[in-house]
Amino acid sequence: MTERRIVVIVSDLHVSDGGAHDDFVCGGGQFPRLLHELASTSEGASGQIELFINGDFLDFVQASPETYKLNSAKYWCSEAESLRKFDAILNGHPDVFSALRNFQEGGNAVTIVPGNHDIDLYWSEVKTRLRSAAGPVTIDRAQVWYQRFGGKLRIAHGNHIDPANCLDHWDEPLLLADLAVKRLEMCPGTLFVVKFVSWLEKSYPFANNLHPETKLAGLLAKGDRFGFASAAWMLTRFATRHPVSVLERDSTPKTGEHLVSAIRDDDAFAQTALELYRELRLQPDASLDSMRSDLTNEDRVAEFMMDSLAVTDAESWLNLFDRAEPATLDAEDRSGETLAIQRSGALEKADWSQEARMQREVGAEIVVMGHTHLPDTLEDGVFRYFNPGSWIRYVDSEDLKGLTLEDLKREDAFPYQLNYVWVEQAVDSSIRGSMICFEEQKGQF
Numbered sequence: 001m002t003e004r005r006i007v008v009i010v011s012d013l014h015v016s017d018g019g020a021h022d023d024f025v026c027g028g029g030q031f032p033r034l035l036h037e038l039a040s041t042s043e044g045a046s047g048q049i050e051l052f053i054n055g056d057f058l059d060f061v062q063a064s065p066e067t068y069k070l071n072s073a074k075y076w077c078s079e080a081e082s083l084r085k086f087d088a089i090l091n092g093h094p095d096v097f098s099a100l101r102n103f104q105e106g107g108n109a110v111t112i113v114p115g116n117h118d119i120d121l122y123w124s125e126v127k128t129r130l131r132s133a134a135g136p137v138t139i140d141r142a143q144v145w146y147q148r149f150g151g152k153l154r155i156a157h158g159n160h161i162d163p164a165n166c167l168d169h170w171d172e173p174l175l176l177a178d179l180a181v182k183r184l185e186m187c188p189g190t191l192f193v194v195k196f197v198s199w200l201e202k203s204y205p206f207a208n209n210l211h212p213e214t215k216l217a218g219l220l221a222k223g224d225r226f227g228f229a230s231a232a233w234m235l236t237r238f239a240t241r242h243p244v245s246v247l248e249r250d251s252t253p254k255t256g257e258h259l260v261s262a263i264r265d266d267d268a269f270a271q272t273a274l275e276l277y278r279e280l281r282l283q284p285d286a287s288l289d290s291m292r293s294d295l296t297n298e299d300r301v302a303e304f305m306m307d308s309l310a311v312t313d314a315e316s317w318l319n320l321f322d323r324a325e326p327a328t329l330d331a332e333d334r335s336g337e338t339l340a341i342q343r344s345g346a347l348e349k350a351d352w353s354q355e356a357r358m359q360r361e362v363g364a365e366i367v368v369m370g371h372t373h374l375p376d377t378l379e380d381g382v383f384r385y386f387n388p389g390s391w392i393r394y395v396d397s398e399d400l401k402g403l404t405l406e407d408l409k410r411e412d413a414f415p416y417q418l419n420y421v422w423v424e425q426a427v428d429s430s431i432r433g434s435m436i437c438f439e440e441q442k443g444q445f
Contacts, residue, residue, distance in 0.1 A: 004050040004109055006043050007148050009155060009421040010034075011054040011370025012211070012390035014062075014117065017085075018092025021062040021198060023209050023392035025416050031391065032099035034420065034438050039103050043424075047107020051100075052146075054370050055115025055157030056390075061193050062117075062208070064088035073191050073310040075175055076184040082120035083129065090133055101135035110137040113146060115157040115371060116165040119173055119184055142171055145359070152431050153423050154364040158371030158387075161355050162212050164238045165189035165371070188238040189213045191310055196231060199314035204408035209393050211373045215400060223405050226325030227318030229255050230305070237302040256298035259305075262324035263295050269323045276308045276320070349376045349387075356385035366433045368421050375417055377435055386435045388419035399445045407445065415443030 013031065016022035038044045038051070060077065063085045068077055077085065090097060100110055112130075114121045119141075121127060127139050140146065146155045159165040165187050167173050173185040192213050200216075201208040210216045213235060220232035233255035262269045270288055277291045278284050295301050309317050349372065356367040356378065366384045374396060375389035393414040395403065407413070417440040423433035 002109075003148060005048045006422065006424045007050045007052050007153060008038060009052045009054050009368045009386075009388065009423070010391070010419075011157070011368075011388050012056045012115070012373055012392070013053070014056055014059040014211075014390065014392050015089060015093050015096055016059040017063040017088035021065060021201070021208060022059070022092060023062075024059070024093070025391050025393070025418060026093065026096075028439075029095060030418055030439055032095050034418075035099045035103040039106055039108060044103075044108055045106060050109040050111060050148075051103065052148075052155060053110070053112045054155055054368065055113055055159070056117040056211075056370065057112055057115075058086070058089050058118040058121070060085045060089075060118050060120040061190050062198070063092075065194065065198055068194065070183070071311050072186060073188075073307045074186055076186040076190060077120055078181045078183050079123040079125055080181075082123050082126050082184075085120065086126050086129055090129075094133075097130075097133040100137065101133075104135045104137075110134070111146075112137055112139050113143075113155075113157065114141045116159040116162075116167070116187055116189060119167065122173055122184060144170065148423070149425050149429070149431050151363045152365045153368070153433075154359045154366075155368045158352055158355070158369040159212075161351060162189075162214070162371065164192075164214055164235060165212055188235065188306060191306065192235055195309050196314050196317075204405055205411040206393070206395075206408040206414060207405075209373075209411070209414065210395070210408075211390065211392075212371060215395075218400065219403060219405050219408065225318060225322055227320075227322040228405075230259060230321040230324065231318070233259075234302050234305045234309075237298065238306070256301060258326045259301050259321070259324055260296070260298060261326070263301065264292055266324065269320075272320055272323065276312065277304065279311060280304070280307050349374055352376065352387060353378045353385055357383075365431060366423055368423075375419055375435070384433055386421045386433065388421050388435055389417055391418050392416065393443070395443075395445055403445065410444075413444040415445075416441050 013024055015024045038049055043049055060082060067081050067084045104110055121139055121141055131137055144156055144160050167185045167187055169185055175183055175185050189212060197207055197213065207216060217232035217236050220228040263273060274288055274291050278286045295304055352369050352372055356369060359367045360383050365382055368386045370387060372387060373390035373394045374387065376387040378385035393416045395414055418438045419435055420438060421433060421435050423431055425431050
């Protein structure tokens with residue numbers, strides 16, 4: 001692809017199937033209007049713009065949820081399933097794809113890179129169908145960091161620093177094992193959305209908008225069920241399990257200790273858990289003692305919980321772990337436990353800006369990342385970091401601290417801010433960039 005003088009970056013559109021799980025802000029045709037306005041500028045009219053869509057453009061995770069039926073904590077979609085999901089997205093938002101095609105007619109370019117919600121762009125047939133709908137877009141999925149202008153501009157989606165939403169094999173996310181059909185790798189965040197968040201949003205519609213999924217952990221921890229606290233602990237356990245992660249926190253939630261103790265000491269709870277254990281391990285004759293000797297630490301219990309979430313419905317899963325609530329957990333303990341989970345699972349703006357600063361050490365002057373859904377900017381001399389946020393309604397980390405699950409019932413009370421980043425190269429090869437708000441709506445939170 002010939003490099004254009006201007007790169008316009010958008011992130012986290014989450015275009016889905018137009019149904020109940022679709023959070024893409026589109027009621028006023030916003031994204032097609034943006035592309036039309038960009039193409040109408042003098043730079044766009046002369047084909048000087050590259051539109052760079054920086055991950056989670058298409059929300060395969062939430063599109064056509066009935067398509068994925070495997071119930072696995074390890075394997076995501078087959079190519080056929082991803083194609084059905086893509087068709088649902090195309091039928092839900094045909095104007096988005098025609099706008100991309102029109103944008104390129106004047107010589108402008110479109111580059112699409114995947115995030116954790118559209119790793120399905122790995123499949124060759126999905127890429128073919130996308131190009132058939134959107135024109136000759138470049139789909140690049142092999143890297144984490146993308147460079148323009150000799151490395152002065154560096155772009156990454158950002159899920160690589162979020163252990164709950166990264167993949168072990170990003171460059172080749174195909175898993176074979178003993179399956180007859182090839183499937184993509186599943187990350188914990190995807191499973192949590194498919195099996196838990198989609199169920200939760202029936203009562204709390206905005207739960208679906210909390211990205212990364214670990215934002216939801218703090219609210220669940222404040223819920224009135226120990227099952228919610230267990231779900232929050234499980235997710236934050238995956239979010240902080242890698243010691244190299246910048247997301248490590250000092251707090252140590254006690255929920256895991258309670259769950260390990262319940263499996264070891266509470267015969268009634270352990271006997272119920274044994275039914276799931278036997279199913280997951282394919283050991284119909286597994287004994288209580290053998291399960292207890294296996295699930296002796298928090299890592300093993302968290303893995304068991306994640307695996308069991310994959311094979312059961314969310315309500316039954318919650319009912320099971322509600323039974324593990326310790327009788328001695330008083331209000332003060334619960335308050336401290338909630339705070340510990342909130343701190344443990346927090347993904348802060350500072351984590352992404354710290355990652356951006358690391359790119360400055362290898363020559364970047366402007367860094368753009370997404371994934372957090374939180375608009376952010378950092379200026380330090382000639383260095384700039386931009387996070388344009390998302391094209392769905394969002395909640396800031398500071399506002400999140402005061403929210404409860406009940407607040408998630410009021411989806412229209414939350415704001416949106418539709419941003420893009422404009423980076424251009426001057427005649428002397430210097431670059432400059434700015435973040436531009438295309439449209440916004442204030443919220444009550």
